[in-house]
Amino acid sequence: IPKGRPSSLPTTSSGNRFQLWALGLFCTERHLARRLKNNSFYPFTQQQPGVFVLEYYLDTLWKGTLLFVVCVILVSVSSLRQVQEQETWGFPMYGMAVGLWLIISSLPRRRLVLNHTRGMYHFSIQGRTVCQGPMHLVYVRLALSSDAHGRCFFQLVFGGNRLEPLILVQLSEHYEQMEYLGRYIARKLNINYFDYLATSYRHVVRHWPLGAAFSPGIVLRNYRGYDRPSLSHSDLEV
Known part of the structure; x- marks a missing residue:
């Protein structure tokens, strides 16, 4: 184990192509927090520094x-x-x-690779390339839905340009916990995080399109007063 890395906090785990098949009744923020304790890069696995791989089958x-x-x-x-x-x-x-x-x-196996070394992501189905592009096109997003009684429910979704949306958490009423888990996943994978609002200071943008200096959907803010200085697995207690 390299120096400075806690032995009780593994950063990689064996890939499970069925790990996204959690039923909606049980796929809560607590379930996701337990997954993140076992693999801090969930749902991906770290193939090498800066390269994350996800192989999966659709729940359909x-x-x-x-x-x-x-x-x-x-x-x-x-x-x-x-x-x-x-x-x-x-x-x-x-x-x-x-x-x-x-x-x-x-039946065809899906494979998604986030390669920060090249600054690209690559999505393939059964070995055939479907799409690839720069890292600013993939993200973790908090989605909002409501029922007939006006109650708000949130979903945590991994998505991107021409990618199949992958739901990490189904419906939850706990906005703060969902936001924290979403920001944690985005930080570990080094990708963008977007709030459910189109314009929000809670967006965390790590990758911008080439030549772009500012997006009207981003409200600039001093994040020092918001982000925690460090994230540990004990913080994943929801």
Whole structure:
């Protein structure tokens, strides 16, 4: 273990291509905090200094599989009986087709690389390059949604130009905790963080487009009075 690195705080972990499959009922800010304790670069793994890699399968793989299995059971049951002399297998057959399409489209393995050495990110599906670009195009973002009663819920999303949005936390009402975790992830991965507001002093911009000196969506602020001087794993207690 290099000097200065706590032995109880590993910076890398073995890649799990199914780690983003957490169900919405359990993928809370506490769940994310536990993941960050085990791997401070979650959901990525550090391949080498300045290079982070994420390999994953879309969660529509298990959703399509579940839909396909359920519809197969319904078709099997419907083939053994009729309801008011009408065949009842039409809708389950349609569900089988949708489930099979979801399975096939989700089977290819995704790979996303953040390479700060080159200042580029690279996204590929089954080894085929889909897109790549400068680091200012990838970010961690806090998204806002509300229900019919006016309650606000927040999602923590990893996204970027032509990237599939990866939800790190589903719906939570705890804005401060979600913001802290989002800023922590963005700092560890050395990428931009954006608040749910389009114009906000809570944005943290580390990478700008070439030639850009200022963006109208960024309200400048002295961050010394806001950021903590250092982040430890004990701070991840939510």
